[in-house]
Amino acid sequence: MYKITIIAGARPNFMKIAPIIHEIDKAKQQGKDIDFRLVHTGQHYDKNMSGDFFEQLQIPEPHVNLECSGGTQAEQTANIMVAFEKDLMENPSDLVLVVGDVTSTMACALVAQKLHTKVAHVEGGIRSNDWTMPEEINRLVTDSITNYFFTTSETANDYLKKSGVQDHQIFFVGNTMIDTLMKQMPNFKKPLVWNELSLKPKGYIVMTLHRPANVDEENQLKSMIDEIMLNTQNTPIVFPVHPRTAKILDKLSINHNRLHTINPLSYLEFNYLVQNAKAVITDSGGITEEASIMNVPCMTLRNNTERPETMTLGTNELVGTNPKNMKTYLDKLFSGSWKQAQNIPLWDGKTSQRIVDTLIGFSQ
Numbered sequence: 001m002y003k004i005t006i007i008a009g010a011r012p013n014f015m016k017i018a019p020i021i022h023e024i025d026k027a028k029q030q031g032k033d034i035d036f037r038l039v040h041t042g043q044h045y046d047k048n049m050s051g052d053f054f055e056q057l058q059i060p061e062p063h064v065n066l067e068c069s070g071g072t073q074a075e076q077t078a079n080i081m082v083a084f085e086k087d088l089m090e091n092p093s094d095l096v097l098v099v100g101d102v103t104s105t106m107a108c109a110l111v112a113q114k115l116h117t118k119v120a121h122v123e124g125g126i127r128s129n130d131w132t133m134p135e136e137i138n139r140l141v142t143d144s145i146t147n148y149f150f151t152t153s154e155t156a157n158d159y160l161k162k163s164g165v166q167d168h169q170i171f172f173v174g175n176t177m178i179d180t181l182m183k184q185m186p187n188f189k190k191p192l193v194w195n196e197l198s199l200k201p202k203g204y205i206v207m208t209l210h211r212p213a214n215v216d217e218e219n220q221l222k223s224m225i226d227e228i229m230l231n232t233q234n235t236p237i238v239f240p241v242h243p244r245t246a247k248i249l250d251k252l253s254i255n256h257n258r259l260h261t262i263n264p265l266s267y268l269e270f271n272y273l274v275q276n277a278k279a280v281i282t283d284s285g286g287i288t289e290e291a292s293i294m295n296v297p298c299m300t301l302r303n304n305t306e307r308p309e310t311m312t313l314g315t316n317e318l319v320g321t322n323p324k325n326m327k328t329y330l331d332k333l334f335s336g337s338w339k340q341a342q343n344i345p346l347w348d349g350k351t352s353q354r355i356v357d358t359l360i361g362f363s364q
Contacts, residue, residue: 002363004036005093007114008062009080009104012177012286015267016099016122018059019179019352023134023361026341031286032360037091041080041104056187057180072132073103080107083120088115095362097121098142099176101135109142122176122355124149125156125165128306132213138250139306148362150355152229154310154345173354174346181290182349184268191269193262197236201276205235210242211283213321214301220321221245222252224301227323228281230254231330237281238273240264279333288316297338313333313342 003264006021008014017038026037038064054061066083068076080103083124088111092200096213097111099122099330100104109119123216124143128136138290149165154177160170207228215221239261249261271290271353274280279297280287291298292314299319310316315338319325332338346354 002034002095002359004034004359005080005088005091005096005117006036006038007041007096007098007104007108008038008100009041009108010100011044013099013102013104014053014057014059015180015286016176017097019176019183020058020097020355022061023356027154027360032354033363034096034356034360037064037093038062039084039087039108040065041084041108042069043076043080043102043104044069054268056266057184061316068104076103076298077107080104081111081364084108084111085115088117095148095359097122097359099123101126101139105132106138106141109145113145116157117148119145120148120359121146121154122150123156123288125151125158125160125170126306127156127159128304130304132163134259136306137190143199148358150358152307152347155308171358172346173355173358174348174351175289175344176351176355177286177289178194178293178347179349179352181271181293185275187268188272188275189266189268193238193260193265193266194273197238197260199236199238199273199276202234202278203235204277205232205237205279205281206273206277207237207239207281208287209239209245209283209301211302213244214283215242215248219246220323221248222254223323224321224326225254225256225259225328228330229259231327233334234258235278237259238262238277240270244292279338288314289347291315292341295341297333299326299333300320309344313344315339315341 006017008017029032044067051095068079077161095118097120098109112119121142130136149170150173157170209215241261275294280291281299283301288298288310292310298316301319303320
């Protein structure tokens, strides 16, 4: 039996591993010699990640929750490594599969290699080239000790090859987040806020902000929101507020009748809002991917992106962090001249099938 330990540490990781688990279950039913153990490091405590969350995405409850939330970057890395080392020693595995770029991704890859267990990285090779982002450090460290890379784009393949990774270690498979999105689209749920705010399709903009560069400096956050409100005509802005942003917003006297701050939504409710929005303003990487597949205009308030394919083939534009940049992009949106999404290679809902076929190949 080929045993795989799958690591998830934060909510987006579960969106990425859900379809992989479904494909492993399917392979088992077909008599293939493959099985998995799902380890939740507990890196992010999220009250929305209840039983309902796992049910919505049809993911089994994790076999274990290591409960390593809180602390500094270093403390959290150390706590995850200590807890996962014990777990992996008690439950040996042929391969540890890590996804994305959170602290758990790096910490569990380190533990696996030190215990002589092979590592596969889903979303290997992604780069923003911004070393101020903790995620970029996690990507660099993880990829430097990974055995097998499951990549989302040719750009990622190129980065890996330039860093010395051999062709036979790279598997260009696509994007598992899109597998989840495509599977769940028919299940999107209208959130309560839809009727409460009398929202209409293409009649509002969704905004999400959580990165330190945008929310930690109060004047920057206030200027950005003021600039957005100034250039969005009479369009309502729906802003599900990340906990770190909520604390800062509370201190600011931001008052706009059209700005509606709401609590974070479930995956199915949030994507219902995105799918029906006129546009999305965000600093999240994952949302740029989903907006591109749903052909919703997307403005990213960052100076770089690790997902260039969302710009070259998707609906995403890199606005930067200067609030004065907003007017140009919002004028373009309201003039009706925003670019349309094109097909992004292998973002077709079948990525997990390709990953599991490859894993089964490793076991033979």
